[in-house]
Amino acid sequence: MRATVDIPMVVADRVSKSFGSNEVLKSISLEVKRGEVMCLVGPSGSGKSTFLRCINHLEVVSAGRLSVDGELIGYRETNNKLYEMRPKEAARQRRDIGMVFQRFNLFPHMTALQNVMEAPIRVKGLSKAGVEANARALLARVGLAERADYYPAHLSGGQQQRVAIARALAMEPKLMLFDEPTSALDPELVGEVLDVMQGLARDGMTMIVVTHEMGFAREVADSLVFMDGGVVVESGVPTEVLANPQHERTRAFLSKVL
C-alpha cells in the first residue's frame, strides 16, 4: 500500500490497550494530518503516554487499528488476516517515527555527536562522513554546535533534551513523538526545548506532543486532545478548548494547570 498525500499521517481507529485487566486506553479514535502539531494533555494515568508509545509499537495495542502514513503499525494484513510483524519489520517502521522521551535517554557512553550519528550509521548504513556533517548541522539547528564533543553527563537537562531531539531528527522521520519532553527539566530550561520544538513545527514537521505546557499548546499546536481515564474527553482547536472547555472534567483539569 503506497501512501498518498491526502491520507492523514496518523489514524487511530478504536485503539484499546490493556495491561492485564487494567484497561488504560479505551477505544481511542483520532487523526493527525500531515504537518499537524497535536498536543495530548490530561492528568497522570490518563493513558496519553501509553497511546504515544503505541504509535511506534513500543507498546502493542490490544484492539483497534493504528496506522502511520497509511501503514498499519505492528501488523501485516494479508487476505483479511492480521499477522504479527517480525522484529525487523517493526524496526523498519520505527525508523520513520522519531521519539523524544521525558528522561532524554541519551546514550551516556557516547558524546552528543556520537549520539546523533549512531542510528543513521547503524540502522541506515550510511557513510560516516556524510552522517557526521548532517549530525553537526542538526546540533547547530538545536543550538548545540559547540557541545558536539560533550558527554551527556556534562550537559544540562535542556541541552540533553535538545541533543535527544537532534538524535531523533537524524533519522529524517516523517512523524515526531514527544513524551512529556519538558517534565524532567528545571523551569528555566523548559523554554529552550520548547523553542526548538516550535522551530520544528514551523518547518512543517508532523508532531504529537504529550505535555503539560498549556502555553505551548495554545501557541504552537493545531489541535489539542484532552484525555482522561483512557478516553478522549474533548478535542479541538487549542485556543477554543482552553478558553471554553465543554466538559466538566476538562474544566476541572484546566483550572488546576492553567
Added chain:
Amino acid sequence: MANTAAPGGKTEPGIKAIRLRHPWRNTFAVVLVLIALLFIADAAMRPAYDWPAVGKYLFDQRISQAAFVTLQLTVYSMIIAIILGVTLAIMRLSPNPVVNSIAWVYLWVFRGTPVYVQLVFWGLIGTIYQSIDIGLPFTEPWVSFPTRVALSAFVLAIIGLALNEAAYMAEIVRAGLLSVDSGQEEAATALGMSWFQTMVRVVVPQSMRVIIPPAGNEVISMLKTTSLVTAIPFTLELYTRSRDIAAVTFDTVPMLIVASIWYLFFTSILMVGQYFLEKRFARGIGDRRPDKKTDDTTATITGVTPVVGSGRPTVVLPAADPPKGDH
C-alpha cells in the same frame, strides 16, 4: 602578593589555629611499622625460607614453563567462560521458560558443587564415557574415537575450569545487563535499532562498567584456581610443578615462595589491565569535560573538582526511583 580579593570584598585572613594532635594514631602506626620490620628482618635470616634456593629456582626453566602453562589455563578457560557466561546470562533473561530453566539448572549444578569435585569428575570422563561417537542416536556412529585420546588432561583441565567459571560469569553479566536503565533499550528501539544492535552498541558497553570489577576478580581467582587441576590429574601447572620439584629436593618452603612470587607477578599484571579497562568503560560517567586540559589545570591549582557544564550537572544513571511516565 597578587590581589586575589573576591569581587566586592576583602580577602579574609586564613584561620591560624593549633592543629589537633592524634598521639594514639601515631603511636599505633609506629608499632605496626616496628612489627613489620621485625618480621622482615627475621624472615631474611630464617634458614627455613632458604632465600638462595628461592633465587635459584625462581627463573628455573621448569618453573617458568609451568608458569606459562598456568597462564594458558587461565586465559583459555576464562575466554570460554566469558562466552558461555554471556550466553547463559542472555538465556536467563529470555522470556522462553524452557531456555530460562536450562540456564538456571546449569547454574544450580555448577555453582552448587565444589570446583575440585567437578575437576575429579572431568578426570574420570574417559572412564565414564569411553568413546566419543558422532552420528545419529541408536545407529552405528559415523566416527568414533576413545575419549582419552580426544581429550588430553590439559583440555580437560580447561573444560573443567571453564564450565565452572561460566556459572559465575553468567551471574555477573546478568547483573551488568540489568543495571542498564530500560530507557536506554527503549531509546535504541525507537531509533529503529535491532535487538542485537541495541545490545552491542548500547546495553553491553554500559553494563561493562558494572561487569569489569567483579570479572577482574574472577580472572585473578581463576589464576589461583588453576592449582586445583592436579585433581584431573594435570601436573604441569605452576603449583603442582613446584611441589614436584620440592618433593625431590626437599626445598618445600622455598618452592612455595617461588610459586607465590609468580602468582603475585601475574595478578599484578592483571590488576593493571583491569585498571585501564575500567577507565575505558567509564567514558561519559566521570566528571571530566572533553576540554579537560583547562579544567585539569584549575583542578590542580585549586584542588577543587571541576565545575561541570554550563548548566546543572545532570546524570543519566538509572535513578533509585525513576520518575514514571503515566500509563
